[in-house]
Amino acid sequence: MTREIQVETEVDAPPRTVWGVLTDLPAYREWNPHITDASGDLREGSTVEIRVRSGRSRSRTMPVTVAAMTPERRLQWVGQVLSSRLFEGRHTFELEPLDDDRTRFVNRERLSGLLVPFVVADDARRGYEAMNRALSERAKRRFESEADSEL
Numbered sequence: 319m320t321r322e323i324q325v326e327t328e329v330d331a332p333p334r335t336v337w338g339v340l341t342d343l344p345a346y347r348e349w350n351p352h353i354t355d356a357s358g359d360l361r362e363g364s365t366v367e368i369r370v371r372s373g374r375s376r377s378r379t380m381p382v383t384v385a386a387m388t389p390e391r392r393l394q395w396v397g398q399v400l401s402s403r404l405f406e407g408r409h410t411f412e413l414e415p416l417d418d419d420r421t422r423f424v425n426r427e428r429l430s431g432l433l434v435p436f437v438v439a440d441d442a443r444r445g446y447e448a449m450n451r452a453l454s455e456r457a458k459r460r461f462e463s464e465a466d467s468e469l
Contacts (some may be wrong), residue, residue, distance in 0.1 A: 331461035
């Protein structure tokens with residue numbers, strides 16, 4: 319079983335600001351409604367511990383491995399349950415610079431394995447959409463604050 323969820327958002331902030339929000343793992347608990355907690359070292363091959371809210375109140379903690387990282391462009395991590403045949407989630411965040419200090423933020427996850435129907439809620443897309451909205455708002459506020467402090 320394979321399933322892919324992809325949500326795109328245009329953010330009113332440049333990639334450096336969006337990247338700063340995305341990679342500030344300790345701050346996730348302040349703003350992120352989908353990945354409500356994260357800790358670890360963001361570098362290729364390292365392990366990050368994430369807590370994902372699925373559904374209304376359920377959440378699960380799992381270790382993920384950073385598979386790829388290109389600053390201000392792309393972050394990808396992979397999580398498994400026992401083996402990739404049972405469950406694997408390959409989560410990719412991509413940042414594309416747009417004109418006028420804006421960024422297209424793509425939040426995508428490819429889910430595969432026998433447990434996908436049991437682990438991934440039917441309305442999982444809502445969590446990704448909520449994360450994108452929250453990241454967009456936080457990055458926009460941060461960018462405006464940075465611009466104000468330069469005046």
